[in-house]
Amino acid sequence: MRRALWVLAPLVLLVLCGLAIALGPVPLGLAGVRDGLLGVGDANAIAIVRAIRLPRLVLAVIVGAALGMAGGALQGSLRNALAEPYLLGVSGGAAVGAVLAFGAGVRGAFAIPIFACLGAGASVAAVLLLARAAGGRADPRVLIMAGVIIGAFANAVIMVVLANAPPNTVRGAVWWMMGSVADAGWPQIRWLGAYVLVGAAVLLLMARDIDVLALGEEPAAALGLNVDRSARRIYLAASLLAAATVAAAGLIGFVGLMVPHIVRAFGIRRHRALLVGAALVGAALVVAADLVARTAMPPAELPLGAVTALLGVPFFLLRLRTLA
Amino acid sequence: MIAFREVSARYPRDRRDVLDGVSLVAAAGSVTAIVGPNGSGKTTLVRLLLRLLPLRAGRIELDARPLPTIDARAFARRVAVVPQRENAVFSLPVHEYVALGRYPHEGPWRAATARDAALVDQAMNDAGIAELAGRDVRGLSGGEWQRARIARALAQDGAALVLDEPTTFLDVGHEMAMFELFAALARAGRAVLVISHQLNLVARFADAMVLLHQGRVAAAGAPATVMQAAILERVYEWPLVVTRDPAVGAPTLVPLRGRRGSSGRERSRPPEPPS
Amino acid sequence: MPRASGRDDFGGELPRFAIPPRRIVSLNPATTDLLFAIHAGPRIVGRSKWDLYPDSARLVPSLGDALRPNVEAVLGARPDLVILYASEDNRPAYDRLREQDVAVIALRIDRVEHFDRTARLLGSLTGNAAAGAEVADSVQRTIARVRDATRTLPRPRVFWRIWDAPLITIGRGSFLSQLVDIAGARNIYEDIAAPSQQVTFEDVVRRDPDFILVGPEGGQIVARDPAWRAIRAVREGRVRIVDTTLVGRPSVRLGEAALHLARLLHPDADVR
Numbered sequence: 117m118r119r120a121l122w123v124l125a126p127l128v129l130l131v132l133c134g135l136a137i138a139l140g141p142v143p144l145g146l147a148g149v150r151d152g153l154l155g156v157g158d159a160n161a162i163a164i165v166r167a168i169r170l171p172r173l174v175l176a177v178i179v180g181a182a183l184g185m186a187g188g189a190l191q192g193s194l195r196n197a198l199a200e201p202y203l204l205g206v207s208g209g210a211a212v213g214a215v216l217a218f219g220a221g222v223r224g225a226f227a228i229p230i231f232a233c234l235g236a237g238a239s240v241a242a243v244l245l246l247a248r249a250a251g252g253r254a255d256p257r258v259l260i261m262a263g264v265i266i267g268a269f270a271n272a273v274i275m276v277v278l279a280n281a282p283p284n285t286v287r288g289a290v291w292w293m294m295g296s297v298a299d300a301g302w303p304q305i306r307w308l309g310a311y312v313l314v315g316a317a318v319l320l321l322m323a324r325d326i327d328v329l330a331l332g333e334e335p336a337a338a339l340g341l342n343v344d345r346s347a348r349r350i351y352l353a354a355s356l357l358a359a360a361t362v363a364a365a366g367l368i369g370f371v372g373l374m375v376p377h378i379v380r381a382f383g384i385r386r387h388r389a390l391l392v393g394a395a396l397v398g399a400a401l402v403v404a405a406d407l408v409a410r411t412a413m414p415p416a417e418l419p420l421g422a423v424t425a426l427l428g429v430p431f432f433l434l435r436l437r438t439l440a
Numbered sequence: 441m442i443a444f445r446e447v448s449a450r451y452p453r454d455r456r457d458v459l460d461g462v463s464l465v466a467a468a469g470s471v472t473a474i475v476g477p478n479g480s481g482k483t484t485l486v487r488l489l490l491r492l493l494p495l496r497a498g499r500i501e502l503d504a505r506p507l508p509t510i511d512a513r514a515f516a517r518r519v520a521v522v523p524q525r526e527n528a529v530f531s532l533p534v535h536e537y538v539a540l541g542r543y544p545h546e547g548p549w550r551a552a553t554a555r556d557a558a559l560v561d562q563a564m565n566d567a568g569i570a571e572l573a574g575r576d577v578r579g580l581s582g583g584e585w586q587r588a589r590i591a592r593a594l595a596q597d598g599a600a601l602v603l604d605e606p607t608t609f610l611d612v613g614h615e616m617a618m619f620e621l622f623a624a625l626a627r628a629g630r631a632v633l634v635i636s637h638q639l640n641l642v643a644r645f646a647d648a649m650v651l652l653h654q655g656r657v658a659a660a661g662a663p664a665t666v667m668q669a670a671i672l673e674r675v676y677e678w679p680l681v682v683t684r685d686p687a688v689g690a691p692t693l694v695p696l697r698g699r700r701g702s703s704g705r706e707r708s709r710p711p712e713p714p715s
Numbered sequence: 716m717p718r719a720s721g722r723d724d725f726g727g728e729l730p731r732f733a734i735p736p737r738r739i740v741s742l743n744p745a746t747t748d749l750l751f752a753i754h755a756g757p758r759i760v761g762r763s764k765w766d767l768y769p770d771s772a773r774l775v776p777s778l779g780d781a782l783r784p785n786v787e788a789v790l791g792a793r794p795d796l797v798i799l800y801a802s803e804d805n806r807p808a809y810d811r812l813r814e815q816d817v818a819v820i821a822l823r824i825d826r827v828e829h830f831d832r833t834a835r836l837l838g839s840l841t842g843n844a845a846a847g848a849e850v851a852d853s854v855q856r857t858i859a860r861v862r863d864a865t866r867t868l869p870r871p872r873v874f875w876r877i878w879d880a881p882l883i884t885i886g887r888g889s890f891l892s893q894l895v896d897i898a899g900a901r902n903i904y905e906d907i908a909a910p911s912q913q914v915t916f917e918d919v920v921r922r923d924p925d926f927i928l929v930g931p932e933g934g935q936i937v938a939r940d941p942a943w944r945a946i947r948a949v950r951e952g953r954v955r956i957v958d959t960t961l962v963g964r965p966s967v968r969l970g971e972a973a974l975h976l977a978r979l980l981h982p983d984a985d986v987r
Binding site for chain 1: 452453487490491492512513514515516517520521522523524525526527529530531532533536540541543544546589593596
Binding site: 160221282301417 | 913
């Protein structure tokens with residue numbers, strides 16, 4: 117059963133990547149795609165394949181992998197199968213950062229992502245501090261509650277800003293919040309890729325700690341884990357990974373939630389394997405969702421966050437049935 | 441090997457100490473038992489050992505070294521602790537669960553060795569769960585789960601073993617088997633520290649007993665010293681007698697019926713033996 | 716404010732064409748309309764889904780939204796000139812197209828003077844400067860005429876209800892406010908600099924306009940909703956329905972729009 121994942125996941129990912137390059141609102145044909153990739157032939161086709169579809173695909177892969185891993189790490193360390201990467205204030209904070217940037221009319225390709233990242237960072241810090249002040253050192257329940265509180269506060273701030281903002285700002289902010297990999301550019305991808313690589317390496321190094329944390333606070337301490345320190349590090353690493361994806365692509369929900377379940381359904385339990393599997397499945401999922409977003413109603417595009425949510429609902433209905 | 445010296449502790453937001461000047465020693469090669477009513481502070485001792493609660497006063501020592509000087513992992517290599525309760529949130533096969541006991545000995549780069557596997561198998565055998573190796577921990581019965589947790593602690597291969605209420609869900613046979621195991625481990629040189637409600641069982645297997653009452657040591661010493669009706673009645677606030685059955689070879693506590701049946705806590709005279 | 720010639724509204728250099736562009740993508744109702752007016756309609760190979768005027772524009776393939784356009788679709792039309800609306804939403808697409816060496820300009824068309832400049836600019840870019848100038852001048856003449864005709868008339872105070880939930884009106888930053896001014900009236904919210912602004916109902920009551928301008932659906936709502944009777948103008952029957960096809964955007968029909976407004980607001984005068 118486990119082996120099946122290691123064969124299926126890369127295969128599916130590869131096929132989806134191929135489809136993502138080959139399909140789009142402009143029909144290119146297989147020859148056109150091949151020529152475009154190689155850089156020969158029609159300049160337009162080359163531009164479409166190399167400058168539009170390829171960076172988009174790479175961004176989708178990076179975002180999906182990061183979200184999958186962050187979700188897996190958080191579910192294990194918070195001991196909650198419904199945890200997801202945005203739980204500890206990431207989405208609210210990032211959205212506040214982005215909305216404030218839109219409202220202030222900030223310009224430049226990196227402006228919104230930087231603001232979103234700062235917002236997410238501030239929000240995660242607020243959640244951790246709030247949880248500590250409430251006395252729950254690394255208690256998952258207190259953390260989750262703190263995350264909900266900060267998230268609600270962030271929503272309130274967003275609503276206040278948008279209520280008094282001109283229509284352009286509102287539209288831009290709402291579009292950003294719905295999630296998209298449409299604005300993928302190579303410079304941005306380089307940064308994100310490096311960042312995600314580091315974050316993923318950190319999580320993989322701590323995978324064994326997650327195994328132990330998943331047992332509970334007392335058993336983990338009994339096995340010699342410094343529960344506070346390890347838990348905090350994992351939350352931070354996972355949240356910062358998620359924050360980077362939000363900065364780059366807006367809010368893309370359900371991926372971090374669904375992917376670990378899919379990997380676990382193949383019988384994978386140890387977190388080292390689980391995180392790697394989650395990266396593969398997460399990448400495949402976001403690439404598939406973006407494919408749907410681009411080709412469902414051409415030439416209009418569906419928001420990526422909407423497609424992942426639409427995929428998520430039936431997934432969880434199925435899951436509920438198998439659980440019951 | 442493990443020594444608590446004049447230990448006091450208090451939970452945050454509590455006004456009174458949960459432990460007040462408690463001293464006890466769990467020596468190598470012996471079974472030491474901590475007994476006492478609910479709320480007397482027994483589990484708090486385990487929490488202090490795991491550093492989940494700060495000390496308000498006193499010292500805890502391992503091999504005569506103060507606890508704060510010992511790294512958590514090094515401590516876990518030396519002392520295996522089985523906390524009172526644990527929930528299994530995620531599915532995991534039993535043998536992998538037990539194998540997590542090797543965590544203190546691993547590093548991020550070190551792969552599992554043959555010795556690790558051998559220790560895990562040995563632990564499962566000792567705990568009597570060898571045949572459950574492939575089962576999901578979430579599907580185990582209460583007793584099987586408890587034995588799996590003990591197996592994990594055994595796999596840690598520490599010189600000391602600390603168990604908080606290890607036999608709550610076990611039937612008579614398994615319970616006796618566990619205590620026989622603890623005694624065997626002690627004979628082999630380990631220090632075994634058991635917290636248990638089962639006074640009678642403890643009295644038969646322990647080399648030393650410590651009776652806690654409202655955060656203080658009410659009595660300590662060999663079972664015969666601690667198992668005295670007067671002390672126990674005062675501490676447990678229930679009428680009882682302590683008998684000694686030659687077949688058992690250890691003092692046995694027998695609780696008596698209260699005046700108002702089972703709900704009252706009133707003292708009453710023991711019923712007249714039928715003539 | 717119209718920029719110094721040579722740059723578009725994103726600060727980019729205006730393209731120079733050796734021969735006029737033959738494949739134009741215009742993602743903006745105003746510029747599509749204008750291109751048809753200066754006889755460049757047949758050269759349009761792609762429009763936004765909002766570009767519905769003139770009628771022949773509907774025959775041009777739609778490439779999607781005017782904001783955050785689908786860059787791939789635009790490239791697929793092989794344009795030699797792309798015209799985008801200068802909103803920040805479009806900056807990523809603008810940059811992406813520039814990277815691919817496609818001639819792209821971003822224009823702001825929010826005010827009467829923007830329209831004038833755009834008409835002349837598109838005229839010169841498509842190699843038909845005369846047509847562009849003609850359109851711009853014709854609009855200017857009509858506007859001047861309307862101004863003259865209403866110069867001596869009393870200036871009624873007007874509230875223009877753009878949207879209902881929330882209640883939105885125009886500030887002096889909008890060309891509609893300019894039209895109101897040209898038509899010899901005053902926008903009661905000309906103290907607001909932005910093109911549009913959300914306002915409260917009570918504030919409108921307090922400012923006590925002489926006329927209310929609404930679109931056709933808005934007219935029905937105002938007629939039926941008893942709350943609106945708190946405004947004197949409603950009670951006195953001075954709600955005027957505006958032809959939204961004329962005033963939807965600054966277009967070649969700006970002059971007509973000004974005329975239309977002047978007639979609505981000065982029913983007793985004979986404005987031509």
